[in-house]
Amino acid sequence: MQPVLLNDFKRQWSEIGEDVLRAVERVGASGWYVLGEEVRRFETVLAGHWGLAEAVGVASGLDALEIALRALDIQRGDRVLTTPLSAFATTMAIVRLGGVPVFCDTDSNGLLDLDAAESVLAADRSIRFLLPVHLFGQSLDLDRLATLQERFNVGVVEDCAQSVGAEWAGRPTGTVGRLAATSFYPTKNLGAMGDGGAVLTNDAGLAARVRRLRDYGQSAKYRHDEIGWNSRLDELQAAILGEAVLPRLRDWTRRRQEVAATYTAGIHHPGVRLLRPPASATSCEHLFPVAVAKREHFEAHLKACGIATGRHYPILIPDQKAMVGTEFEVKGELSRARELAGHEVSLPIHPQLTEEEIDRVIAAVNEWTVAD
Ligand SMILES: Cc1ncc(COP(=O)(O)O)c(C=O)c1O
CATH class of the missing domain: 3.40.640.10 (Type I PLP-dependent aspartate aminotransferase-like (Major domain))
Structure with missing residues (x-):
């Protein structure tokens, strides 16, 4: 496969x-x-x-x-x-x-x-x-x-x-x-x-x-x-x-939006929260991020189903090693950002995905059994 x-x-x-x-x-x-x-x-x-x-x-x-x-x-x-x-x-x-x-x-x-x-x-x-x-x-x-x-x-x-x-x-x-x-x-x-x-x-x-x-x-x-x-x-x-690229961009964006709409309609899992934009925003669907409680387990499951995933982004910028010794300020708790750094997973979304692949992604997510 x-x-x-x-x-x-x-x-x-x-x-x-x-x-x-x-x-x-x-x-x-x-x-x-x-x-x-x-x-x-x-x-x-x-x-x-x-x-x-x-x-x-x-x-x-x-x-x-x-x-x-x-x-x-x-x-x-x-x-x-x-x-x-x-x-x-x-x-x-x-x-x-x-x-x-x-x-x-x-x-x-x-x-x-x-x-x-x-x-x-x-x-x-x-x-x-x-x-x-x-x-x-x-x-x-x-x-x-x-x-x-x-x-x-x-x-x-x-x-x-x-x-x-x-x-x-x-x-x-x-x-x-x-x-x-x-x-x-x-x-x-x-x-x-x-x-x-x-x-x-x-x-x-x-x-x-x-x-x-x-x-x-x-x-x-x-x-x-x-x-x-x-x-x-x-x-x-x-x-x-x-x-070669800009003339196709509107069609490619529309295709990304179709994929996102299909994922949104098809993914139903209590352990998977879709990070969808508010109603006033039209996303160009560069990434399709979700938040999951048990990230490694979810990623391993999708990998076993032959589905690649990404993380955007696993380490907060102020926590990066390169920031040690660099002047910066943090205002307030970064609790929501930190929560996402620990739990976000990006599902495949690009204009060349086939209908069969989209269905496979949805099925794999919905079939995930959350580990204890
Ligand atoms: C949000 C954001 N800002 C800036 C950049 C930097 O772009 P580049 O990789 O072309 O330097 C990227 C891409 O990696 C990005 O995703």
Whole structure:
């Protein structure tokens, strides 16, 4: 029996391979490999797709976060409110810039608790930045995010690495903060065949600064106005994304949403809590997280049924070894985040899943016998 994979890149290749090869051929024949016409075209199409004025391609999602924060003039010692439950890159971006991450708890779904965030911001007006994450492909409440940004005058950078296509009441994630950052890591919904990322914004001035920062801080050839990064998106990745992936993204997202709806209707188990978004949110279903009491037992059962699983994320960011000796603050108990770090399991969800595989996942979950 074929295993059900978390991502099936071989099937994806059979779907997109011809388009990818055409893109590669075009770039090869052009003789221009970094920051050229392909990147420019992809940036324009991506911005239009997202509904924002500007997209700037960079080398990774991590770089996108760092460069976005720098574009808002983050200084050493500046404190940035963020979530303890995310990819480590979210916090790494802050730390690499000399900023100080400030963590507060998540809600019961694992996304930053905006009530807790509001209390922290109200109690401490020296916090200058907010770095929320639309985790699992689920949108935070964008109306509340906009209110927090305005009321506390914090620079908001939205981490949209997992949330391309996600919405809150019809509004796309990434459209509230002054800048949004996303990732084209292959497992992402808009995944390249290598690393990549983008910063998105409606602010032309900020976009111009991001363009400078990604390319050694150059304002013109050999004229360096500030210390920047080497974080340029290459032509191959831009061409592949533009030719083979972005044109399929809406259909792929719809397919993910169908899979999620089928799981939601089909999974009924007292020991398995589905972490579904609130009614106002339209998830792009990057991941399908559930919380289970006996995680190892559940994972072993699914493995025996030939079903791969993931954990997002098993260790809270402030508990990571890399944070020992790194300055950070924790506001309040992180009890809900810690609970999920100990109990979350991600089920396979991707556009190439077959109906038979979806049924197998549902049956395997429902048949799980919880150990004593
Ligand atoms: C929420 C989140 N933020 C940031 C990143 C970093 O993106 P990248 O791996 O492209 O640096 C990722 C992806 O790993 C992510 O999931």
